[in-house]
Amino acid sequence: MKxxxxxxxxxxxxxxxxxxxxxxxxxxxxxxxxxxxxxxxDEASMNLPSxxxxxxxxxxxxxxxxxxxxxxxxxxxxxxxxxGTKAIYDGLYGxxxxxxxxxxxxxxxxxxxxxxxxxxxxxxxxSLSDPNEIIINAISKSGGTTETMANFEVVFGMLKDxxxxxxxxxxxxxxxxxxxxxxxxxxxxxxxxLPQKVGGRYSIFSSVxxxxxxxxxxxxxxxxxxAVKMRDLxxxxxxxxNIALVSASILFILSxxxxxxxxxxxxxxxxxxxxxxxxxxxxxxxxxxxxxxxPTVSIGSTDLHSVGQLYLGGxxxxxxxxxxxxxxDGGVIVPQQAYLGLIEMIQGKSISSIMQAxxxxxKKAYENQNLPFMEIELDEISVSEIAAFMQFKMIEMMYLxxxxxxxxxxxxxxxxYKTETKRILEESLKETMEIMSDPTLMAAIQxxxxxxxxxxxxxxxxxxxxxxxx
Numbered sequence: 001m002k003x004x005x006x007x008x009x010x011x012x013x014x015x016x017x018x019x020x021x022x023x024x025x026x027x028x029x030x031x032x033x034x035x036x037x038x039x040x041x042d043e044a045s046m047n048l049p050s051x052x053x054x055x056x057x058x059x060x061x062x063x064x065x066x067x068x069x070x071x072x073x074x075x076x077x078x079x080x081x082x083x084g085t086k087a088i089y090d091g092l093y094g095x096x097x098x099x100x101x102x103x104x105x106x107x108x109x110x111x112x113x114x115x116x117x118x119x120x121x122x123x124x125x126x127s128l129s130d131p132n133e134i135i136i137n138a139i140s141k142s143g144g145t146t147e148t149m150a151n152f153e154v155v156f157g158m159l160k161d162x163x164x165x166x167x168x169x170x171x172x173x174x175x176x177x178x179x180x181x182x183x184x185x186x187x188x189x190x191x192x193x194l195p196q197k198v199g200g201r202y203s204i205f206s207s208v209x210x211x212x213x214x215x216x217x218x219x220x221x222x223x224x225x226x227a228v229k230m231r232d233l234x235x236x237x238x239x240x241x242n243i244a245l246v247s248a249s250i251l252f253i254l255s256x257x258x259x260x261x262x263x264x265x266x267x268x269x270x271x272x273x274x275x276x277x278x279x280x281x282x283x284x285x286x287x288x289x290x291x292x293x294x295p296t297v298s299i300g301s302t303d304l305h306s307v308g309q310l311y312l313g314g315x316x317x318x319x320x321x322x323x324x325x326x327x328x329d330g331g332v333i334v335p336q337q338a339y340l341g342l343i344e345m346i347q348g349k350s351i352s353s354i355m356q357a358x359x360x361x362x363k364k365a366y367e368n369q370n371l372p373f374m375e376i377e378l379d380e381i382s383v384s385e386i387a388a389f390m391q392f393k394m395i396e397m398m399y400l401x402x403x404x405x406x407x408x409x410x411x412x413x414x415x416x417y418k419t420e421t422k423r424i425l426e427e428s429l430k431e432t433m434e435i436m437s438d439p440t441l442m443a444a445i446q447x448x449x450x451x452x453x454x455x456x457x458x459x460x461x462x463x464x465x466x467x468x469x470x
Contacts, residue, residue, distance in 0.1 A: 001230075001376065001377070001378055001379065001385055001388050001389060001392070002326075002375075002376070002377040002379075003243040003246075003247065003374070003375070003376055003392075004374070004375045004377075005246060005247070005250060005374040005375070008363075008366075008367065008372065008373050008374065008375070009250045009254075009319075009372050009373070009374055010254075010370070010372040011250060011253050011254065011372070015253060016240075016246070016249055016250065016253065017239065017240070019249040019252060019253055019403065020239060020240070020242075020245045020246065020249050022403070023245060023248075023249075023399055023402060023403070026398075026399065026402045027235070027242075027245070027399075029043075030043060030046065030235045030395070030398065031235055031236065033046060033047070034046055034047065034231070034232075034235055037050065037051075039195035039196070039197050039198065040197065041197065042197060042407075042408070042409045043398055043409075044195055044197040044198055045197075045198045045199075045202035045203065045205065045206070045394060046231055046235070046394075046395065048195075048198065048205035048206050048224075048227075049205045049224040049225075049227035049228045049231060049391070050224070050228050050231075054206070054207065054210070055210065055220060055221065055224065057192070057207070058192065058207050058210045058211050058214060058220070059214060061171060061190055061192060061211060062211065062214045062215055064190070065135055065169070065171065065190070065215065066215055067132035067133075069130060069132055069133055070104065070105045070132065070133060070134070070135060070215070071104045071105055071106065071128070071133040071134065072104075072105060072106055072107075072108055072124075072128075072133065072134050072135070073105050073106070073107045073108070073134075073135045073137065073212050073215055073216065074107075074108045074110060074121075074134065074135070074136045074137065074155065075107060075108070075109045075110065075137050075139065075212055076110045076136065076137065076138040076139065076148055076151045076152050076155065077109075077110075077111065077137075077138065077139035077140065077145075077148055077173075077208075078111040078112065078145060078147045078148055079111075079200050079201070079280060079284075080199065080200020080201040080202070080203055080208070080280060081139035081140065081145075081148070081173075081200050081203070081208060082109050082111055082139065083201075083273070083276060083277040083280055084201075084203065084204030084208070084209050084277050084390065085107070085109075085204065085208070085209045085212050085213060086107075086109055086273045086276075086277070087204075087271075087273040087274040087276070087277040087386065087390070088204075088209070088213060088218065088223075088274075088383060088386050088387075089107045089212075089213070089216065089273075090270055090271075090272070090273040090274075091270050091271050091273070091274060091381050091386050092218070092381070092382075092383065092386075093106075093107075093216070094106075094107060094270075094273075095269065095270035095272075096270070105135075105215065105216060107212065107216065108121065110151040110155070111147060111151075112147060113147055113150060113151070118151070118154055118155075121155070121158070122158050125155075125158050125159060125162075126158075126162075128162075131159075131163040131165055131166055131168070131169050132169070134159075134169055135169055135170075135171065135212075135215060136152075136155060136156075136169060136170045136171070137170075137171050137172075137173060137211060137212050138152045138170065138171075138172050138173070138180075139172075139173040139174070139208055140172075140173075140174055140178075140180050141174055141175045141178065141180075141194070141199075141200065142174070142175065142178050142179060142180065143174060143178050143179035143180025143181075143183060144179065146421055156170075167187055167188055167189050170189045170190070171189070171190045171191070171192060171211065172184040172189055172190070172191045172192070173191075173192045173193075173194065173207050173208055173211065174191065174192075174193065174194075175193065175194065175196055176193045176196075181193070192207040192211055193207065194206040194207050194208055197409075199409055199410075199411075201277075201280050201281045201284055201285065202281075202394055202409075204277075204390055205223075205224060205227055205387075205390075205391075213383075218383050219383060222383060222384055223383045223384065223387040224387070225384075226383075226384040226385070226387040226388045226391075227387045227388065227390070227391040229388070230387075230388040230391040230392050230395075231391050231395065234391070234392060234395040234396070235395065243392060243396075244392055244395040244396040244398075244399055245399055247374060247392075247396045248396045248397070248399035248400040248403060249399070249403070250319070250374060251293060251319060251396075251400055252400060252403040252404065254319045254372060255293050255319075258316075258317055259316075259317055259318060259319045259372065260292075260293050260294060260317060261293065261294045261295075261296060261317055261318040261319070262282065262293045262294070262295050262296070262318070262319050262320075262321065263295075263296045263297075263298055263311065263318050263319075263320045263321070264278055264279075264295065264296070264297050264298070264320075264321050264323060265298045265299075265300055265303070265320050265321065265322050265323065265362075266297065266298070266299055266300065266323045266324075267299075267300035267301065267322070267323065267324035267325070267355060267358070267359050268323070268324065268325050268378075268381060269299050269302070270381060271323065271381065271386075272297060272299055274386060274389065274390075275297035275299075275323075276297055277390070278295060278297075278393055279295040279296070279297055281295075281393060281394065281397055282295040282397060282400075283295055284411045285397045285400070285401055285406075285408045285409070286397070286400055286401050286404050286406055286408065288406050288407070288410075288411075288412070288413065289404075289405075289406050291404045291405075291406055292404070292406075293400075298311075300324070300358065300359065300362065301355070301358045301362075304358075304362065311371070312365055312366070312369050312371070313369075316370075316371065318371070319372050319373065319374070320366065320371065320372070320373040320374075321373065321374045321375070321376060322359065322362070322363060322373055322374070322375045322376070323375075323376045323378070323389075324355075324359050324375075324376075324377060324378070325377070325378050325379075325380065325381060326377050326378065326379050326380065327352050327353065327355075327356040328352050329350070329352075330350065330352075331350050331351060331352050332350065332351045332352075333348065333349065333350050333351070334346050334347055334348065334349050334350075334351070334354070335347070335348075336348040363375075376389065
């Protein structure tokens with residue numbers, strides 16, 4: 001992976017160095033955190049990639065659960081519980097699933113609530129003849145995530161009557177001694193743990209990501225090794241040699257100049273989920289106390305034809321990070337004798353070289369418009385490169401949070417919607433319980449249902465009006 005910013009970030013180097021130097025004490029703290037190899041600090045996620053016992057504990061469950069005919073790995077989680085895994089899966093396999101219909105196992109991600117998705121999943125699960133064709137990995141640090149628990153209960157309900165041993169095909173990933181942990185133990189379900197201090201958006205190198213990716217066949221030791229190398233670079237390197245320090249400082253300096261949107265312009269469609277993972281990382285880490293940078297994701301060259309006009313001709317309120325793959329020779333080539341021949345210059349050219357021309361043309365257009373940008377060139381799309389990118393960005397975010405003066409590791413305002421959602425559901429449950437405890441009302445409801453079945457068209461709304469329940 002190559003990071004560059006010189007001559008394109010449009011900041012004064014003295015200011016960059018000054019900002020980097022302001023982080024020297026925090027960088028020393030990060031070094032101390034890594035030296036402890038423990039999980040007591042807020043930055044504990046940095047120690048995940050070098051935790052040999054973690055890999056061993058995950059592989060024990062993988063060996064126990066993996067089967068030769070495994071077809072589907074269902075990840076039930078939301079936010080950091082699945083975005084990191086999805087980023088790697090889509091980059092390596094998932095983006096091509098519609099083209100590689102015979103490649104298994106496939107991952108299915110259940111996050112938000114959607115009736116149509118679950119109905120279609122039900123049809124898919126009904127085609128399974130063997131419980132070994134499926135693994136369900138439900139992920140929640142506490143067990144109190146409404147979306148995750150609802151999706152799990154629905155999926156379990158789909159399978160419990162078909163396969164009496166379905167609990168053997170389920171793994172919970174959670175904090176030790178959480179409600180979810182206790183529920184797993186009480187129901188003879190295997191449980192994997194992640195450290196208390198490791199939040200969801202920093203959890204890709206914990207059991208959250210390792211277990212499903214190892215089941216998939218990803219080389220997690222190679223993934224962790226790449227993350228360790230990047231961690232050491234971003235923690236130990238000094239000054240302008242430290243790419244996480246440089247990137248965080250550039251983002252902060254430009255945000256103070258009104259560039260408060262960070263667009264990650266990715267010229268590889270299979271890496272869109274990686275961009276969405278970073279979107280959560282930045283959004284939840286620094287968006288608080290009235291501060292922050294708004295992260296966006298664009299895909300090249302598709303979005304040059306949708307928002308390119310805005311980016312090049314609209315408000316100059318963005319700092320762009322171009323992410324692209326190192327060009328290669330060969331590969332797919334446009335025929336020399338083109339059928340239509342409408343664009344002569346593409347004939348005989350490789351698709352890689354055409355994309356490279358688009359990338360270079362885009363960067364030149366940004367330069368001509370005096371728009372600041374950084375660049376990340378990945379050597380290839382591989383688990384090692386994606387892992388290096390993720391580790392780089394997680395440490396970048398730690399530095400950036402310190403510059404903003406915010407707690408990089410909490411997300412207090414996310415709890416606002418959770419609290420209101422649970423309050424609404426509790427009120428609904430209370431109303432339902434009151435109705436069920438009233439014999440007269442229940443009799444009326446049953447009579448109404450009987451009328452409906454008889455085709456008389458009496459609905460629940462009619463019953464409520466009749467009983468003055470409006």
